[in-house]
């Protein structure tokens with residue numbers, strides 16, 4: 272995902288703004304609302320602050336959504352130069368067999384699956400983190416440190432309370448992280464702003480504009496050849 276961080280020196284607030292443009296067969300208002308609510312709630316939960324010089328800035332996530340039909344999405348993607356705009360196709364299956372935000376980190380276009388319980392499972396908030404350029408943590412053992420961070424992937428080792436089965440041995444079947452227990456940490460919010468230059472306090476562009484449109488199965492569509500994609 273790409274986003275814009277707007278730095279307001281007067282109110283001492285950094286606002287991270289992005290719009291998710293949904294398209295595809297399963298892009299409904301109900302689902303979009305749930306996804307965006309999960310992202311805003313989870314990423315605002317740690318109330319992260321950033322010290323710039325002698326001042327402490329509040330970091331606030333302000334994520335919005337809209338819908339387009341497939342053809343409108345194609346037109347908008349081919350003309351997009353705005354870092355705050357992201358395109359997400361929602362379907363029930365794809366070739367990657369998981370929700371994905373492009374093929375690298377920080378991309379502004381993706382293909383998500385309704386079977387990932389988007390908006391109810393922390394998956395949307397996790398994908399949002401990838402989209403803003405965050406990788407999985409290097410260390411995949413978060414025992415003795417509370418809830419695992421939002422960027423922890425499936426298979427992460429956690430305290431018994433956060434496992435699928437609290438009675439399972441760590442790492443054994445049922446003995447890994449149940450994703451619903453992930454929480455955004457303040458350190459992860461700060462990682463999103465790691466390229467912020469204190470000398471240029473206006474706006475920071477986060478991520479990159481890949482402006483990729485996907486077909487129903489999540490295959491990239493070349494913009495100049497196929498205007499009749501499904």
Ligand SMILES: [Zn+2]
Nearest residue numbers: 397401407424
């Ligand atoms: Zn991941």
